[in-house]
Amino acid sequence: MKVLEINNVSFSYEKEVVINNVSLEFEKSDFAAFVGPNGSGKSTLIKMITGNLKPDQGEIKIFGKSINNYSDWSRIGYISQQVRDFNQSFPATVREIIASNLYNKMGFLKIMNSKLEAKIIKALELVDMKNYLNRKIGNLSGGQQQRVFIARMMVNDPDLILLDEPLVGVDIRAQDDFYQIIGEINNNLQKTVIMVSHDVNLISKQANKVICFDNGEAYPHDSGDFSYQNYIEGLRDTSIRIIPEHGH
Numbered sequence: 001m002k003v004l005e006i007n008n009v010s011f012s013y014e015k016e017v018v019i020n021n022v023s024l025e026f027e028k029s030d031f032a033a034f035v036g037p038n039g040s041g042k043s044t045l046i047k048m049i050t051g052n053l054k055p056d057q058g059e060i061k062i063f064g065k066s067i068n069n070y071s072d073w074s075r076i077g078y079i080s081q082q083v084r085d086f087n088q089s090f091p092a093t094v095r096e097i098i099a100s101n102l103y104n105k106m107g108f109l110k111i112m113n114s115k116l117e118a119k120i121i122k123a124l125e126l127v128d129m130k131n132y133l134n135r136k137i138g139n140l141s142g143g144q145q146q147r148v149f150i151a152r153m154m155v156n157d158p159d160l161i162l163l164d165e166p167l168v169g170v171d172i173r174a175q176d177d178f179y180q181i182i183g184e185i186n187n188n189l190q191k192t193v194i195m196v197s198h199d200v201n202l203i204s205k206q207a208n209k210v211i212c213f214d215n216g217e218a219y220p221h222d223s224g225d226f227s228y229q230n231y232i233e234g235l236r237d238t239s240i241r242i243i244p245e246h247g248h
């Protein structure tokens with residue numbers, strides 16, 4: 001069964017067509033990179049996959065079910081472009097940050113039971129941060145905060161992981177660290193990963209599929225067939241910028 005199917009999907013904001021008749025498929029343990037210039041529709045497609053935007057035309061299926069009837073959202077993990085730099089005085093602990101992704105499992109009184117606590121510990125072990133459970137998130141380094149966010153995403157054991165430019169403003173060491181952890185989650189746990197990134201060279205080495213967005217269309221490549229050089233030369237033909245706009 002396909003993890004995710006996008007069939008002839010189109011979407012416009014007002015009159016601007018942003019996604020134009022796009023069809024793509026993703027299977028278990030795929031690592032797909034969404035690349036393309038600013039404004040080419042990568043985030044818009046991610047928002048449709050998370051159910052935050054509805055296609056004007058076409059169909060999205062998650063684990064074989066139409067997204068219109070889909071309800072098991074805990075099987076989908078998501079990290080967005082959000083800025084993660086918490087100020088030192090930010091009061092939440094690592095436990096609370098991760099627990100906030102378990103609220104729907106806690107029931108009316110929001111009580112943490114031992115089963116949920118065990119899930120939090122397991123997620124922290126995955127990112128090698130078990131000893132930081134009671135630390136304030138604001139006191140951790142940027143790289144450690146990023147690990148906590150991966151743990152927060154993994155606490156529900158999602159099968160499909162969507163990452164929308166999670167590395168904007170992150171230093172090179174933390175980037176390597178992030179790729180290593182996500183690579184392990186992809187390889188060892190067979191999770192499907194879709195990641196939007198402007199670092200086309202780096203991500204095309206990590207991914208097995210590279211999807212190039214341009215002018216509302218999306219062109220899939222196996223990473224073995226993808227040429228970074230051709231990609232860059234293609235962009236040079238136009239006045240398109242490929243530098244991320246959301247810098248810090």
Ligand SMILES: Nc1ncnc2c1ncn2[C@@H]1O[C@H](COP(=O)(O)OP(=O)(O)OP(=O)(O)O)[C@@H](O)[C@H]1O
Pocket residue numbers: 013014018036037038039040041042043044045213245
């Ligand atoms: N809420 C909105 N209302 C109107 N237009 C929007 C909205 N969000 C995005 N757009 C426009 O849709 C187009 C696609 O945006 P989108 O964010 O999907 O691109 P992207 O490929 O993710 O770009 P980037 O790499 O800069 O993040 C852009 O022209 C953008 O200005």
